Amino acid sequence: MTALAPRDLLILAVLADGQSHGYGIIKSVEDRSEHDVLLDPANLYRCLRRMSADGWIDEVEARKGDDRRRTYRITTKGRAILRKEVQRLESLLRGLHPSLVGHKR
Amino acid sequence: MTLQLYRALIRLLPRHVRERDGEEMTRALADQIAGARAPRAVRWRALIRFPLVLALEWRDVLLMGRVPAPPVPSRGSRMESVARMIRQGARGLARTPAFSLSVILLLGVGVGSVSAIFAVVDHVLVRPLPYPEVDRLVVIEGGPHSFPAVRDLQAMRSIEAWAAAWAENVSLTGQGEPRRVQQALVTAGFFPMFGARAVLGRLLQPADSQLANTAVLSHGAWQRVFGADSSVIGSTIRIDDAVLTVVGVLDPGFALPDAMVGAHVDFWLPVDPTAEYMTKRDYWMFNVVGRLGAGRTIAQARQEATRIANERAKAFPRYIEGGRIIELPVRTLRDATIGKVARPLRVLLAAVSLLLLIACASVTHLFLARGVARSREMAVRRALGARTRSLVAQLLIETGMLGAGGALLGALLAYAGVRAFLALVPAGLPRATGITVDVRVLLFAAGVGLLTAIVFGLMPALRLARPGSGDHLRDSGRTLTQSLGAQRLRSALVIGEVAVSLVLLAQAGWLLRSFIRMSNAELGFSTSGIYEIPLSVPQPAQANSAAVAAPAAEWHRRLEAIRESLARTRGVQSVAFGLTMPLEYVGAGHCCYSARPTFAGKERPARSSVIHPVSAEFFDVLAIRFAAGEAWSRRTLTGPPYPAVVNEQQAHQVYGGAIAALGATFVLDQTDFRIVGIARNSRHYGVDRPYGAAVYIPAHAMPFAPGSGTMAVLTERTDDALATDLRAAIWRTEPNLPIPTITTVAELARQDSAYRRFDALLFGTFSVVALLLAAGGLAGTLLYMVSLQRRSLGIRLALGATPRGLERDVLTSGVGLAAIGVIIGTIGAWFAGRLIESRLYGVEARDARTLGLAVSVLMLIALLSSWIPARRAAVTNPIESLRAEY
Numbered sequence: 002m003t004a005l006a007p008r009d010l011l012i013l014a015v016l017a018d019g020q021s022h023g024y025g026i027i028k029s030v031e032d033r034s035e036h037d038v039l040l041d042p043a044n045l046y047r048c049l050r051r052m053s054a055d056g057w058i059d060e061v062e063a064r065k066g067d068d069r070r071r072t073y074r075i076t077t078k079g080r081a082i083l084r085k086e087v088q089r090l091e092s093l094l095r096g097l098h099p100s101l102v103g104h105k106r
Numbered sequence: 107m108t109l110q111l112y113r114a115l116i117r118l119l120p121r122h123v124r125e126r127d128g129e130e131m132t133r134a135l136a137d138q139i140a141g142a143r144a145p146r147a148v149r150w151r152a153l154i155r156f157p158l159v160l161a162l163e164w165r166d167v168l169l170m171g172r173v174p175a176p177p178v179p180s181r182g183s184r185m186e187s188v189a190r191m192i193r194q195g196a197r198g199l200a201r202t203p204a205f206s207l208s209v210i211l212l213l214g215v216g217v218g219s220v221s222a223i224f225a226v227v228d229h230v231l232v233r234p235l236p237y238p239e240v241d242r243l244v245v246i247e248g249g250p251h252s253f254p255a256v257r258d259l260q261a262m263r264s265i266e267a268w269a270a271a272w273a274e275n276v277s278l279t280g281q282g283e284p285r286r287v288q289q290a291l292v293t294a295g296f297f298p299m300f301g302a303r304a305v306l307g308r309l310l311q312p313a314d315s316q317l318a319n320t321a322v323l324s325h326g327a328w329q330r331v332f333g334a335d336s337s338v339i340g341s342t343i344r345i346d347d348a349v350l351t352v353v354g355v356l357d358p359g360f361a362l363p364d365a366m367v368g369a370h371v372d373f374w375l376p377v378d379p380t381a382e383y384m385t386k387r388d389y390w391m392f393n394v395v396g397r398l399g400a401g402r403t404i405a406q407a408r409q410e411a412t413r414i415a416n417e418r419a420k421a422f423p424r425y426i427e428g429g430r431i432i433e434l435p436v437r438t439l440r441d442a443t444i445g446k447v448a449r450p451l452r453v454l455l456a457a458v459s460l461l462l463l464i465a466c467a468s469v470t471h472l473f474l475a476r477g478v479a480r481s482r483e484m485a486v487r488r489a490l491g492a493r494t495r496s497l498v499a500q501l502l503i504e505t506g507m508l509g510a511g512g513a514l515l516g517a518l519l520a521y522a523g524v525r526a527f528l529a530l531v532p533a534g535l536p537r538a539t540g541i542t543v544d545v546r547v548l549l550f551a552a553g554v555g556l557l558t559a560i561v562f563g564l565m566p567a568l569r570l571a572r573p574g575s576g577d578h579l580r581d582s583g584r585t586l587t588q589s590l591g592a593q594r595l596r597s598a599l600v601i602g603e604v605a606v607s608l609v610l611l612a613q614a615g616w617l618l619r620s621f622i623r624m625s626n627a628e629l630g631f632s633t634s635g636i637y638e639i640p641l642s643v644p645q646p647a648q649a650n651s652a653a654v655a656a657p658a659a660e661w662h663r664r665l666e667a668i669r670e671s672l673a674r675t676r677g678v679q680s681v682a683f684g685l686t687m688p689l690e691y692v693g694a695g696h697c698c699y700s701a702r703p704t705f706a707g708k709e710r711p712a713r714s715s716v717i718h719p720v721s722a723e724f725f726d727v728l729a730i731r732f733a734a735g736e737a738w739s740r741r742t743l744t745g746p747p748y749p750a751v752v753n754e755q756q757a758h759q760v761y762g763g764a765i766a767a768l769g770a771t772f773v774l775d776q777t778d779f780r781i782v783g784i785a786r787n788s789r790h791y792g793v794d795r796p797y798g799a800a801v802y803i804p805a806h807a808m809p810f811a812p813g814s815g816t817m818a819v820l821t822e823r824t825d826d827a828l829a830t831d832l833r834a835a836i837w838r839t840e841p842n843l844p845i846p847t848i849t850t851v852a853e854l855a856r857q858d859s860a861y862r863r864f865d866a867l868l869f870g871t872f873s874v875v876a877l878l879l880a881a882g883g884l885a886g887t888l889l890y891m892v893s894l895q896r897r898s899l900g901i902r903l904a905l906g907a908t909p910r911g912l913e914r915d916v917l918t919s920g921v922g923l924a925a926i927g928v929i930i931g932t933i934g935a936w937f938a939g940r941l942i943e944s945r946l947y948g949v950e951a952r953d954a955r956t957l958g959l960a961v962s963v964l965m966l967i968a969l970l971s972s973w974i975p976a977r978r979a980a981v982t983n984p985i986e987s988l989r990a991e992y
Binding site for chain 2: 045050070071
């Protein structure tokens, strides 16, 4: 499978920890990437639209009485994609590791 | 604020996106801003990244056809159908790439060139000069004025405020290598009048004039010379032996008043009204601007200026030159600044508009040709129930898209065009700094692009949408031979194109001829292997007025020492110096020394002569030939009377001939001279300046010290080290002398004709493009005619016409069209010739030979472009063409 964009990977990872609304996703992505990936609403919602069209995430109906923010949660398909991507990255790192740390094994 | 803007941006998104996520996006942004440590960065990011998403969403909708699942309800269906039409139009245009690209290219070239020239014209001519009360600012011409003359002017009651300024080249020492800088001496009223502000420190104040030891830096000089160091305020600088305290830096946005101080100034100094030269009526240097009082008119100012001119002429005979009073014309600052270029720029704009017109005609050709193909499509759609309105809307959208493409390309070309224009335009275009492609120009390009596309593309296209055009469906292709209206329109377009091309071609021919004339003009001196080095040799500050003769001798001694040092440089054959050298100063001003010598036994001449103090080698180095007698040499240099040379003009003016003048004596500034040679006339002040009376005197007989001089070095060397060697030679004798430029005389001659080359180049380019477009139009039209008439040609062949006869017919109709165009064009060129009259040199305006040549070139091209279609007609196969359906 092809690699995920860091942004998509981060969004999936954030949602894997629990459902979140737009601003929450922006904030968590920022924290997790140590301020490396900074999202703006336009791009974020474009991503979210694509992911939900592909069935990676779901929109959760806003609860009555609470604030009306729409929240997103990861689907089973999304978790599978995330897991595969993490495995891919881990094996990639394993492949790199020897050359990085030299002979020590 | 940001949120409102963001909401507005969201409204631009496709509807399904907007309705689904718009509110959420705004809310997320609000939360993000509220929770951010650097809200500005968040806002900025959100806004700057928006357009890309916007573009992507629309791309999805338009090109990929990715319209969302929920089907469109009734509201907003118009937008959706427009989107559909755009999609449809884009697909249609993509199906005929050659057509679409040709239209965009033609429009782009036309719009681009017009926009580029528009950018220049808009900046230079249209925009008001950026000064307060600019409509009331007037220039008192007839100058430059001496300071006492400036004082005379202050009697004018219609003027409420004055500013006088004078710019010159000086040396800045003590900041690295000595360098030449431009300083402007200004009166206290100068900065307030032009609304200047300081970015650092302060500007000059009236009190500065008393001490005259302060200076204000231009923003450029502050950055270049002082590295934008703000501690420069309060420090001292050294300009031409004067020590000055820097008090401020001028606002970078300050637009120099070209009419006052030229296009470049580094340092601004206060005028010292107590200085000795300020009291003399003979030092003519100031340019003067006044502000009319409220309610006063320029006519009143003119009256007062005339009165002052008359009064001062009575008091001082120096204000009478050649029997005429030196007048004091009053013009608006605007006039004085752009008056000279207004007409040439408008001519340029007119020429480039003609080019646009030709491009438009070609676009119309293309639309006409395409229209035939489209007419079937339209008929089919009409038959399927499409209404006229939606067909028109469809055509409108298509041409609009092409127009937008043309405008976009035009904007890019305009950007390149302005840069090319500024790179090529000769120095001296006022307000040239700051010409850019700005929003106004972009709007202009967009407007012209869309308008031309719609007018020239839609008009032919609309014929298709007319209900009657459905007949095409019924009649197969047969009616096409009868679409007489389109045929007439095409012919008219070709005639127009040919006519306009001829106008441009004739102008280009005239300008080119005058450029060639000028390049080959007899200068009267040699230009090969001569390098000119202008030097400033200011008087030492301690020179006191007790030793009046000393400064002149000192001037001569220093230049002579430099001359000898240069002459010893490897490969240098000979070196001369003089106050000025040929082509060093060009144009109307006769720098730097003119006077009226008294020739023995003759009346004092009415007009003054230019006096050239030169060293003995001058005539040799510049290869100036003699009509009679010869130059003085160092051996014959005794006196008084000192030997002198006059030019033929002077000899004829005073003695009626060269031989008669030989041996005569004259007095100049109480010094006696004897004429030993009559030099041939030369174009010292520029190729297109008339010969004036000139007198050459030995430099060492110079009666005063002018503060500058120019070396002329004759050498066969052209290597890179030459300039370094020459500089080193000068610095050996004068270590503190800045050396601004070492220029060949050939280069100066080239610069002198720069604007003629510019004219010829620009008009030449325009006319070649116009010619190509016209030729294309003619060939296209004839080809199209032939292809439409294949059926009738076939019938004629079948009835016994010869191929040769058909060929001749097509040729005749092509050449006939061109001939009509040429006749109209000749009349047009005749009138247009007057517009460029003033820019011609050595060529009669409307010179008939050039016009004839242009006509022949055009007819030849018309013949060539008719020939291919004619061949096509001649090889028509009757059977095939009879069978041929459209």
